[in-house]
Amino acid sequence: MNIITLTAPAICAGCGKQVPASAQARSYLGGKIYHMPDEEKRLTARTTAPAPQAPQDINYLEQALLAYIEQMQLALANLRERIRTRR
Numbered sequence: 480m481n482i483i484t485l486t487a488p489a490i491c492a493g494c495g496k497q498v499p500a501s502a503q504a505r506s507y508l509g510g511k512i513y514h515m516p517d518e519e520k521r522l523t524a525r526t527t528a529p530a531p532q533a534p535q536d537i538n539y540l541e542q543a544l545l546a547y548i549e550q551m552q553l554a555l556a557n558l559r560e561r562i563r564t565r566r
């Protein structure tokens with residue numbers, strides 16, 4: 480294994496991402512190019528980090544309660560409308 484400085488962009492054989500020109504890379508027999516270990520770690524960490532979660536920590540009961548309240552609001556609006564149009 481050699482540490483080389485790329486003269487042109489290359490595809491890392493480890494993660495499939497590009498190693499930019501003028502970056503250092505690990506070069507193996509057969510022409511395979513790999514990111515430097517630190518770079519590889521950074522890239523891998525970024526791609527395997529859990530996707531940012533939408534604020535969905537509302538549990539099932541809370542969701543059911545919200546749905547119920549929304550239904551009640553709709554029913555209330557319908558009732559108000561029926562009372563209003565009765566006169």
Ligand SMILES: [Zn+2]
Binds near residue numbers: 519
């Ligand atoms: Zn890589």
